[in-house]
Amino acid sequence: MTLPLATVHGLFHIAIKTDNLAATRKFWVDVIGLREFPRPDFGYPGAWLGCTQPGGLAIIHVYAGGPALGPSGKAEAGTAAIDHVSLSCSGYRSYVSRFKESGLDFREFIVPGTSLWQLFVYDPSGVQLELTFESGGEGAEKPDLSEGRKYVAGANFFDKAKYPKLA
Structure with a gap:
C-alpha cells in the first residue's frame, strides 16, 4: 500500500x-x-x-x-509565541461599530502595497485577533491611521483590568 x-x-x-x-x-x-x-x-x-x-x-x-x-491555577493570558490569529472577513465598518458598542479597544491598519485593510482586537483571554478585509467592497471611508488608533506590530494594547465585561 x-x-x-x-x-x-x-x-x-x-x-x-x-x-x-x-x-x-x-x-x-x-x-x-x-x-x-x-x-x-x-x-x-x-x-x-x-x-x-x-x-x-x-x-x-x-x-x-x-x-x-x-501551574498557578489560572488560565494563562495572551498569545505567547503566537502573535495573533487572522481571519478573512468582510464588513469592516460593521466590525468597527461592534467593537465600539462592546467597549473594545482596537487598532486599524492598511497593509502597504496591497488593497488589504485590517482590524486588530483582543479576546477576553488576551488572544490578539487580526481581521483582514479586501478593501474593494468596503466603501470609501479608509481605516483610521491616527496616533493611538493605527496598529503597530509588536505593540501590545491588551489590558485585562480594563477589558469590558462581555458576559
Missing part, C-alpha cells in the same frame, strides 16, 4: 484557554460573528466556534476549567 504524501490542507482549529468561558464565547459569537458547533463532552467546559458560511468548520476551540489552568 502506498501512503499519501505529507500535505497540509488548511488550518483545522486554534485552541484558546480561558478563565471566563461566558465572556470568551460572547466575544467570539456576538462580536466576531462565529457560531457555536456541537462539542463532545471532554469532561471539562468549553465551546467549539466556527464560520457561519456553508460548510464552515469549528475553527476556534475554547476550553476552561481543569486543562485550561496552568
Whole structure:
C-alpha cells in the first residue's frame, strides 16, 4: 500500500484557554460573528466556534476549567509565541461599530502595497485577533491611521483590568 504524501490542507482549529468561558464565547459569537458547533463532552467546559458560511468548520476551540489552568491555577493570558490569529472577513465598518458598542479597544491598519485593510482586537483571554478585509467592497471611508488608533506590530494594547465585561 502506498501512503499519501505529507500535505497540509488548511488550518483545522486554534485552541484558546480561558478563565471566563461566558465572556470568551460572547466575544467570539456576538462580536466576531462565529457560531457555536456541537462539542463532545471532554469532561471539562468549553465551546467549539466556527464560520457561519456553508460548510464552515469549528475553527476556534475554547476550553476552561481543569486543562485550561496552568501551574498557578489560572488560565494563562495572551498569545505567547503566537502573535495573533487572522481571519478573512468582510464588513469592516460593521466590525468597527461592534467593537465600539462592546467597549473594545482596537487598532486599524492598511497593509502597504496591497488593497488589504485590517482590524486588530483582543479576546477576553488576551488572544490578539487580526481581521483582514479586501478593501474593494468596503466603501470609501479608509481605516483610521491616527496616533493611538493605527496598529503597530509588536505593540501590545491588551489590558485585562480594563477589558469590558462581555458576559
